[in-house]
Amino acid sequence: MKEIGKIWMNGKLVPFKDAKVHVLTHALHYSTAVFEGIRCYDTPNGSAVFRLSEHNDRFFNSAKLYSMKMQFSKKEISDAILKTVKTSGLKECYIRPLAYYGYGTMGLTPTPNKVDVSIACWEWKEGESKAGKLTGAKCKVSSWIKIDPRSQPMQAKAASNYANAALARMEALENGYDEAIMLNLHGKIAEGSAENIFLVKDDIIQTPPLSAGGLGGITRDSVIQIIEENGGSVIERDLSRDDLYSADEIFMTGTAAEVKSVAQVDKVIIGDAKMGKITRNLQKSFSDVTMGKDERFLSWLTFV
Numbered sequence: 001m002k003e004i005g006k007i008w009m010n011g012k013l014v015p016f017k018d019a020k021v022h023v024l025t026h027a028l029h030y031s032t033a034v035f036e037g038i039r040c041y042d043t044p045n046g047s048a049v050f051r052l053s054e055h056n057d058r059f060f061n062s063a064k065l066y067s068m069k070m071q072f073s074k075k076e077i078s079d080a081i082l083k084t085v086k087t088s089g090l091k092e093c094y095i096r097p098l099a100y101y102g103y104g105t106m107g108l109t110p111t112p113n114k115v116d117v118s119i120a121c122w123e124w125k126e127g128e129s130k131a132g133k134l135t136g137a138k139c140k141v142s143s144w145i146k147i148d149p150r151s152q153p154m155q156a157k158a159a160s161n162y163a164n165a166a167l168a169r170m171e172a173l174e175n176g177y178d179e180a181i182m183l184n185l186h187g188k189i190a191e192g193s194a195e196n197i198f199l200v201k202d203d204i205i206q207t208p209p210l211s212a213g214g215l216g217g218i219t220r221d222s223v224i225q226i227i228e229e230n231g232g233s234v235i236e237r238d239l240s241r242d243d244l245y246s247a248d249e250i251f252m253t254g255t256a257a258e259v260k261s262v263a264q265v266d267k268v269i270i271g272d273a274k275m276g277k278i279t280r281n282l283q284k285s286f287s288d289v290t291m292g293k294d295e296r297f298l299s300w301l302t303f304v
C-alpha cells in the first residue's frame with residue numbers, strides 16, 4: 001500500500017500513517033463495521049466519483065441496519081469523500097468509507113460505543129479484479145454457503161459478511177480458480193465473493209433477484225439501467241448451478257471488477273471460453289459511462 005494523501009477520521013484529515021485505532025475497538029472484535037467501495041475515474045474532463053450519492057445512501061442504510069448513530073450527515077460524508085480524494089492528488093483511486101463501533105466499552109452489545117467514521121483512498125490498481133477483464137475468469141462454485149439473509153441483513157455492506165466471502169475466495173484461489181460463486185441455502189446462485197453475477201442464455205440476460213442473498217450492487221443497478229436504456233432487458237429469476245453450466249455467457253459486476261467475463265465454472269467451459277458478444281459490448285458501454293462519454297449517464301459522475 002502506497003501511503004498517499006491523508007485519511008479522514010471523524011472530521012479531521014490525518015496523515016496516512018497516523019490513521020490508527022485502539023486494539024479494543026469494538027468492531028475489531030465483533031465485526032461491527034460497515035463500509036463502502038467507490039471508484040474515482042480519471043475521465044477526459046477530470047477526476048469523477050462514480051455514483052457517489054448511491055454509494056453514500058447505501059453506506060447510511062448499512063449503518064442503520066446495525067443501529068449505528070452516525071455523527072455526520074450524508075452531505076458531510078459526501079463532502080468529506082470529495083475532500084479526501086482531492087487532498088490525495090490522485091486522479092484515479094479506490095475510496096473506502098468505513099463506519100464502526102469504536103473504543104470504549106468491551107462486550108457484545110455495540111451500542112454503548114461511539115460510531116467512528118473514516119474515509120481513505122488509495123491508488124487504483126487492477127490487481128485481484130483483473131482476471132476476467134480480458135480473458136475470462138475461472139470460477140469455482142464454493143463449498144461455503146452464502147450467509148442467509150435471515151441470519152444477517154445481507155443488504156448491509158457489513159464487515160461481518162466478508163469472512164464468509166473471504167473463505168470462498170481463498171478456497172477458489174487455493175484450487176487454481178480466480179473467483180468464487182456462492183450458492184444460498186436453497187442451492188440457488190447468490191453472487192460472487194465480491195461481485196454480482198449475470199448470465200446470458202439464448203440472448204436473454206438473467207440475474208438472481210436480491211432475495212437470493214446477493215448485495216444490491218451499484219454496478220449491477222448501473223448495468224441493468226444501461227441495458228434498458230439501450231433497448232434491452234434483464235430478467236431477475238432464481239438461477240441454479242445448471243443454469244450457469246449451460247449459459248452462453250456469464251459476467252460479473254462490481255465496483256472493483258466493473259464488468260468481467262467468466263470463461264469457466266468448475267470444470268465446465270462457458271460458451272467458447274472467450275468473452276461473449278453481449279459481455280464485450282456491455283464492458284464497452286460501462287466504460288463509456290464511467291469515462292463520461294455517454295451523455296445519458298453524466299449525472300452519475302461527481303467531478304472532484
Ligand SMILES: Cc1ncc(COP(=O)(O)O)c(C=O)c1O
Pocket residue numbers: 037165191192193194195196214215216217218219220253254255256
Ligand atoms: C458481496 C458483494 N456483492 C456485490 C458487490 C458489487 O457491488 P457494487 O457494484 O456496489 O460494488 C460487492 C462489492 O461491493 C460485494 O462485496
